[in-house]
Amino acid sequence: MSIITSLGNVLGGGAAASGEPLYQGADWDYDKVRRVYDAIEQVAVQDLGLDTYTNQIEVITSEQMLDAYSSIGMPLFYKHWSFGKHFARDEAMYRSGQRGLAYEIVINSNPCISYIMEENTMTMQTLVIAHAAFGHNHFFKNNYLFKQWTDADGILDYLSFAKEYIGKCEERFGHTAVERVLDAAHALMNHGVHRYPRRRTPDLRNEERRAREREEHRERTFNDLWRTVPGKAGGASPLSDRDRRRAMLELPEENILYFLEKKAPRLDGWQRELLRIVRHVAQYFYPQRQTKVMNEGCATYCHYRILQTLHERGQLTDGAWMEAMHSHTNVVFQPDFDDRRYSGINPYALGFAMMQDIERIASNPTAEDREWFPDLAGRGDPMGALRDAWANYRDESFILQYLSPALIRKFRLFHVADDARDPEMKVAAIHDERGYRAVRHALARQYDIAWAEADIQIVDVDLVGDRRLILEHRVLNQVLLDEASTKAVLQHLADLWGYEVELEEVDPATGARLKKHTIAPRRVLGSPI
Amino acid sequence: MFTIVDRRLNPSGKSLANRQRFLRRAKEQVMRAVRDASAKRGIKDIDMGGDISISPDGIKEPTIQRSSTGGARNYVVPGNKEFMTGDKIKRPPQGGGGGQGNEGADDGDGQDEFRFVLSREEFIDLFLEDLELPDLAKRKLAVTDSLDWHRAGYSVSGSPTNLNLVRTMRNSLARRIALNRPTGEEIKALRAEIDDLERTGHDRARLAEAREELTLLLRRTQRIPYIDPVDVRYNRFDATPRPAAQAVMFCLMDVSGSMTEHMKDLAKRFYMLLYLFLTRRYKHVEVVFIRHTHKAQEVDEETFFYSPETGGTVVSTALEEMQRVVDARFPPSEWNIYAAQASDGDNALSDNGKTAQLMKEVILPICQYYAYIEVGQDGMSPGLAYGGGARETDLWRTYKSVAEPVLAMRRVTQRREIYPVFRELFAKDGVAQQAEAGA
Numbered sequence: 001m002s003i004i005t006s007l008g009n010v011l012g013g014g015a016a017a018s019g020e021p022l023y024q025g026a027d028w029d030y031d032k033v034r035r036v037y038d039a040i041e042q043v044a045v046q047d048l049g050l051d052t053y054t055n056q057i058e059v060i061t062s063e064q065m066l067d068a069y070s071s072i073g074m075p076l077f078y079k080h081w082s083f084g085k086h087f088a089r090d091e092a093m094y095r096s097g098q099r100g101l102a103y104e105i106v107i108n109s110n111p112c113i114s115y116i117m118e119e120n121t122m123t124m125q126t127l128v129i130a131h132a133a134f135g136h137n138h139f140f141k142n143n144y145l146f147k148q149w150t151d152a153d154g155i156l157d158y159l160s161f162a163k164e165y166i167g168k169c170e171e172r173f174g175h176t177a178v179e180r181v182l183d184a185a186h187a188l189m190n191h192g193v194h195r196y197p198r199r200r201t202p203d204l205r206n207e208e209r210r211a212r213e214r215e216e217h218r219e220r221t222f223n224d225l226w227r228t229v230p231g232k233a234g235g236a237s238p239l240s241d242r243d244r245r246r247a248m249l250e251l252p253e254e255n256i257l258y259f260l261e262k263k264a265p266r267l268d269g270w271q272r273e274l275l276r277i278v279r280h281v282a283q284y285f286y287p288q289r290q291t292k293v294m295n296e297g298c299a300t301y302c303h304y305r306i307l308q309t310l311h312e313r314g315q316l317t318d319g320a321w322m323e324a325m326h327s328h329t330n331v332v333f334q335p336d337f338d339d340r341r342y343s344g345i346n347p348y349a350l351g352f353a354m355m356q357d358i359e360r361i362a363s364n365p366t367a368e369d370r371e372w373f374p375d376l377a378g379r380g381d382p383m384g385a386l387r388d389a390w391a392n393y394r395d396e397s398f399i400l401q402y403l404s405p406a407l408i409r410k411f412r413l414f415h416v417a418d419d420a421r422d423p424e425m426k427v428a429a430i431h432d433e434r435g436y437r438a439v440r441h442a443l444a445r446q447y448d449i450a451w452a453e454a455d456i457q458i459v460d461v462d463l464v465g466d467r468r469l470i471l472e473h474r475v476l477n478q479v480l481l482d483e484a485s486t487k488a489v490l491q492h493l494a495d496l497w498g499y500e501v502e503l504e505e506v507d508p509a510t511g512a513r514l515k516k517h518t519i520a521p522r523r524v525l526g527s528p529i
Numbered sequence: 530m531f532t533i534v535d536r537r538l539n540p541s542g543k544s545l546a547n548r549q550r551f552l553r554r555a556k557e558q559v560m561r562a563v564r565d566a567s568a569k570r571g572i573k574d575i576d577m578g579g580d581i582s583i584s585p586d587g588i589k590e591p592t593i594q595r596s597s598t599g600g601a602r603n604y605v606v607p608g609n610k611e612f613m614t615g616d617k618i619k620r621p622p623q624g625g626g627g628g629q630g631n632e633g634a635d636d637g638d639g640q641d642e643f644r645f646v647l648s649r650e651e652f653i654d655l656f657l658e659d660l661e662l663p664d665l666a667k668r669k670l671a672v673t674d675s676l677d678w679h680r681a682g683y684s685v686s687g688s689p690t691n692l693n694l695v696r697t698m699r700n701s702l703a704r705r706i707a708l709n710r711p712t713g714e715e716i717k718a719l720r721a722e723i724d725d726l727e728r729t730g731h732d733r734a735r736l737a738e739a740r741e742e743l744t745l746l747l748r749r750t751q752r753i754p755y756i757d758p759v760d761v762r763y764n765r766f767d768a769t770p771r772p773a774a775q776a777v778m779f780c781l782m783d784v785s786g787s788m789t790e791h792m793k794d795l796a797k798r799f800y801m802l803l804y805l806f807l808t809r810r811y812k813h814v815e816v817v818f819i820r821h822t823h824k825a826q827e828v829d830e831e832t833f834f835y836s837p838e839t840g841g842t843v844v845s846t847a848l849e850e851m852q853r854v855v856d857a858r859f860p861p862s863e864w865n866i867y868a869a870q871a872s873d874g875d876n877a878l879s880d881n882g883k884t885a886q887l888m889k890e891v892i893l894p895i896c897q898y899y900a901y902i903e904v905g906q907d908g909m910s911p912g913l914a915y916g917g918g919a920r921e922t923d924l925w926r927t928y929k930s931v932a933e934p935v936l937a938m939r940r941v942t943q944r945r946e947i948y949p950v951f952r953e954l955f956a957k958d959g960v961a962q963q964a965e966a967g968a
Contacts (some may be wrong), residue, residue: 030533038530055531063538067543082590084551085546088645090578095646111532118537133531175550187591336608345607370923414609419601424617430609443605454595479600481593490590 016025022310028122033057036126038131044134044311046300049383052137053152054111057129059118065102066091068115072285073105075113077158078166078277080182103327106132108140110152116442123320127327130306142391143294146289148197155284162277169270181271181524184492185257185278191456192257192279193286245463252457252472256493257282258457261391265467266498266526275496290394290449298390299349304328304352334411350411354398357407358386368405395447405436405444408476415442420478454481456503467499480515481505487517494521551588555968558583563647563655582644662963676768683787687763700760710753711746775813776865778803779854781847783872784820784838786900792904796871797834798947799902803869806951815864817854821847823877827854842875844924845883852891861895868892869900874922881927888931901928902950904943 022039023032037057041518044050060068070079070087103124107113114132132215140146151158160505185192246252253259257279261272288295307324310316316324334349335341358376361369362385365377376385389398408431415429415438429435429442445451460470486503494501498521505515550560562581612618647655676811684695719742726736780800782793800816807814818833819825822840825847851868859866876884893899903925921929928938 033533041531056534057531058534058536060536064539064543070544070547079546079550081547081550081554084544084549085555085588085643087547088551092645115536175553179550179554183590190592327531334607336610337606338608338610342608345605351839397770411607412609413607416604416606417601418604418620420599421601425620427614427618428603428614430612430614432614435614438664439605442603445603446605454593456593467791475600475603479595479602482596485591485594488589489593492591501589 004038021320023122023320024317026121026123028120028125031329032122034127037129039310039315040126040130040306041307044130044138047309047383048134050134050302051141052112053109053141055133056111056113057133057138058113058115060115060369061118063095065105065115065117066094068105069102072452073107074109074159075156076163076169077198078159078163078182079170081179082186089322104128104132106136107155108136108146108150108152108284109155111141112137112152114184121323124325124327126310126316126320127303127307127324129328130303131299134471135302136295138302139291139298140297141457142387143155143287143291143394144392145290145394149287150284158280162281165273169274173270177525178274180495180523181274182278184496184525185275187489188256188490189258189278189282190453192255194255194258194276194280194283195450209331217274243462246460249461251461254455254457255279256456256458256471260493260496263461264497264526266494266524268526271496271526276346283469288392290396290447292347293351293354293395293447294390294393295351296327296348297353297355300328300332300348300352300387301355301386336412353407353410354402355386357404358389358402360384361404366406370452372404373402396444396449399447400440400444403440405431408436408439413439413443415439451476469493469497469499469501473503473505475505475514478507481517483517487519488517490517491522494519495523495525497521498524498526521524547811551657555583555588557685558587559647560655560937563652564654572634580644580646582642586641588643599623602840644965663879665916678766678768681765681767683762684765685762688736688767691763691766693762693764696762697756697760700762701756704760705753705755708753709749710755711750715741716750719746775814775815775863776807776867777817777859778807778819779851779866779868780833781851781868781870781872782818782820782833783842783847784833784836784873785822785842785875786839786938787842787873787875788904789906791906792871792873793834795904795941795944795947796902798944799867799871799900799941802947802951803867807867815859817851819854821850825850841877842872843880844872844876845880845887848884848887848892850885855895865897866895867898868896869902871902871904872906872924874903874924876923876927878923881923884924885927885931888928888936889933893933893935896935899937901936901938903938903940905940 024034037055037296044052066087069074069090070083072083077083103117105115112133114128114137114452116128117517120128140150140152146152166178166182249259249263256277260267261275261279264272267275299462307321307328311318311321332346332349332352334346359376361373362379362382365373370377389402393401405463412431413434414431416425417428418425429438432441455474455476457474458469458471459472462468462470481503490501490503497519500518501522502519503517506513559581566581637666683693719739722738723739723743726732726739778800780796782788782796784793804814804816816830817827818830819827820833820838821842821844822838823843823846824840827850828836847870855861855866888899901924903922926936928936941947943952
């Protein structure tokens, strides 16, 4: 049972004009949340020009937050033991005090759902609403990757369908059978995304129009002489067997789950559907994996700007502002590499710093900035520049485009090259004139998902022989695959394929074959042919 | 325009189904962990949930990873303080965090142990499932009969103390209205009118009429009683026999030098089962630990299992101690008394007669059940320890001579036999039949 409160558009205009604080004290109630939301919305839309999906703010308890963790934050999700495992671990860590809970979870859906926890203070709720309901929300709605790959309108319906479908499969085919397929699919989840937009199947109207155009073209260029030209003798096709086979199977294919769904010989219909569901979920999260820095940077920048504006207008008390800044600085803290707390570059810190830097370059550039960013420096309208960046980049291209020398100096970034053939690691570039471009380039690479993940493709199937599935890993920088985890995943792949699977590691530069893994299916998922 | 939804009232435990799937998946490891955890626990603590940790094998979620060694890698890290381009740096030790920001360990992997918390029910379920405990409710246990009275509607007969006034008066009122019994006010009003008429003296006709009316009313009042026996209702009570809600469990154990750790462990497991079994039947279960060598004493659990003791073996001392404790604290009329004795079967020869007599005349009459477990070395039948083939031990022969239905005896040498033996012992009818068959 839930209480749903629908609100009229009560603008906080009166409060803003008089500059009275929107709330006092730490406790929150619905009235305060409404007032604060309206004030934030005003700043977000009028001052920052954000464009968001309709918001739905859900109040939950800490236990429900733990629940949400275990299903990747989604309000509904299919059932699988791995989520129970994550829940058990998160719960144990939370209860023993090793880990706090996230302040918020926000879901890329339309309406955009943000969770706020009942334990939080009113200031935290303000911060969370500004961060999630406006910052993340704007990013979800406007970034090109999200537009291209996710369907915010349909995701909740799809998940509801998936949950129901998998539930029915469990009833009908047994828990174990479903679990095995899902286990295998989860292992291959990272290899279940389309990285490039595929050609869309044209709809019927377009098809008809194109057919007409082709016909017209033929009529226009008709020349009876062509009929008299002798045709090629019906000799062998120029394509070899291998090429023909590969064309038929649409190989090479890097989306392994997609290939299995369409082409695995022994899977039943429901098993293919399960693969499809896992594949869709992976695809849905694919943009998020590529935009961590930007997404968090955008949200952090938004909450900072919004709260700052509210404070300047006197709508936020000094105490609330200090509390918000305390949380904010915790979030954007970046320890140095030799610090015990260091665990990689904090996406909040880097993202927030870059957003602020863009604002600075656009409105108040130095000579160096003018040299590095001729288009951006001093153009004014920093919000326009930011919105443009948020819409059209992902982490890798964003860093490559916008990481300024000033910021490299501020973070004191340096690039270390570690070649296993050398006895020691080498500092390849530091924050100096010679190093800026190299550091920026290397950092951008670090965020390029195509570099971070192994490039594995299905290249061939031995159709005349033993139906072995042949994959290729194009080795990057001589880093081979981890033996144990690869074997485990290939086992799942072999079980799905139903026949032997072979993975060859190839150096794309020299064509050298470095290593070969072969796995036979242990228990075939699917029916005998 | 936005919406706030309060989800706090939504049913919690949304991930319960996932948790069950997880426990089922990791069943083997969880069971092992529960077994280990229960061995470390005190007998009374067996009935609680708790932290367990299992090895991550079998609950891994593999993904294809690049190897963490070999090849050329590039890291960009913050916080440069001293390095110049071209400097050489020593590699940090394997797995060190010195700047490998792009190699986050995958979820769950990279951890030695997977720790989480089991709830009490989950723990007990797994514990019992491991032992394949049958439906305990169907087992017959001896109960002491005491009567439990509870309300069971109304009756037309009963003792005056049980009179239900409300129900009685309600019946009476209904009857009085139905039969049109004159009320007190009517009569009072008529009497006042008659008095008035008598005093003033005029309208004699009305006076006579009124008197007539009054006698009529009074006659009616007499004929229709205020409370008639048919109105009376009594609270009815039903008596149901009720088992005594408390039980005491005596753990008797020989702790002389011949008892090894393995034997004690077997005994402990048996006691645990018995405790669990009794707590399912009785509201309140006390445990008394009596250990003995050539003399016996009541001790706490810690001492009972872990404190070493040397000396001879005189079983009757333990029985005497038990008798003393029963007399002092557990009158058999109020307590269900269960006893479980674990021993390697050793007893001083001179003591056998006394033990048999004590058992027969004192201990067995007050016990609901007396289980004797003869524990042996792992993989060896207890008799073999004496090198004389399947010879019966002194104590075994002594108890066999007693042969009462409340006394059950079994030999256990291995952990896996504990539960079957337990089940045999507590399938009471079965034991009796077997005893007959064996005799």
